[in-house]
Amino acid sequence: MNYEERRPSAPLAPYVKCIWHLRRTYHAGEVGEVLWPDGCQELIFHYGASYSTANRSLPRAFFIGMLSHFHHLYADGEIRLFGVRLLPWGLSALSEKPVRCFNDRFVPLQEVFAPKSADLLPQLERKLADTLDISMAQELLEAFLLDLYAPDRIDPKITRVLAKLYGDPMTYDIARAVRDSGYSQRQFERRCAELTGLSPKRLHKIARFNQARLRLMFQPDLDLHECMLEFGYYDYAHFSKDFKLCLGVTPVQYCKWVRQMAAKLHGSQDVVFLQDEP
Template identity: 30%
Template sequence: MEKKQDMLPKGVLHAMLGGKKFSLQRYEPGGDVGYFVQHYWVVRWDLRGQAPYSQTVLAHPNVNLVFEEGATGIFGVALSTSSHLLAGQGHVFGVKFKPGGFYPFWQKPVSQLYGTVTTLEEVFQVETAPLEAEMLAMPEDAQMVRRIEAFLGERLPERDPNVKRVSELVGLIQADRTVLKVEDASRLSGMSIRTMQRLFDRYVGVSPKSVIQRYRLHEAAQMIDQGAVSDWLDLSIALGYYDHSHFIRDFRAIVGVSPQEYRQTQTL
């Protein structure tokens, strides 16, 4: 079982503080499951004797299967940010599907899951409660990984070439800071805008424009968290924005506050 780097990933807002409250481990999928799954993740926390902690996440364009006591389900891409209250001691296990990787299991436009949660019964025709109890009773990450790999391995759909196509395009958008518009992604991929929009609706669950915004703002939040921003105009340019006001507008629309307000909460 190969473990990914365990630093908090982009999208975890105020990650420097969050890293003191909980741990995150990620594990690579094996075999044929890896065609559909990006990685497995485990969050653990022990806040006994401390105040509860609310962690906010700026969503990635991925569907997640999450095992959490009393809240297990399949989570579509969140609307913008989502907050998770950590209290006492506990852990959560998740399966992060590749962008497009959940569609072959679901066989419906993934946009139908946008901002919603669905059950294991609906997708996999298994009872949620017994599997949740079995998974969360396992003391070791490796045991949970093996169990879910077996679960998914028994239910693997046929490989859909669009999964690879969409996942690679989302990866290009994530890596290239100059991609700020759907036209930029279309130029990179050689795919027409209309084709891209249809594929993203069916396979990813959100529009190409939404994916582009999220990844650029992931980088912005990470740089602010790391104290690497001395000038907002420089940050805008570093992320490929030609219009400083456009960057501020995007940040506020998705994160909920301006970049300056976000930085100020670091010291609260």
């Protein structure tokens, strides 16, 4: 497996979490990918073997909306993907379509953007098919995104507040976010839902879960009770319930899987996460 994440250029950084590339081989009958709620949405371009959900095959370019629970993707054979991971409010700077209408959906990418922009997608798909270089792919993807980019759709003040709520859920709570936004409680809830497709409470909860998941991903031998308390879970049943909803496994099963993957990839330079950067 080869996986790499790249930071976006400065103009897109407030709205794009990363641009990534994956190349791996799947075998018949195995789950290709487990997708979990992380507050982000994805633009996906895939080549090689076909990708599908449990119900249908997916087009070469598709969009993954905000997820509320885990989903499986399946493939059989070698596959190569380029992806753009949007921050929770990122789609609002790229499309005028209501964000919430894509929640828990996998849709052809052309349904997400205005017709003029959607017409450029076939050309972008062909160019991405011809490159194995993530740097070149990033240039192509960013040029496409910058053509769509309309930052004036979002007040930068609310973006900064949402970034704190999403990025630091253990020290920055909803009450502080409301106060810093300058909105009333109801106005803030409505604006958050418009920009992210989620209520502030749900966005905050997903952010907290993913902080816990990342801690266990990089420290799978960490005491689960210690991790649970660190991230504001006061009983194991609640902690385990969130893992089952979001990942389909318990925290114990997740840590076991992480250790198994770490053993397989030991010493490999083929997996690069943004969290690995100094």
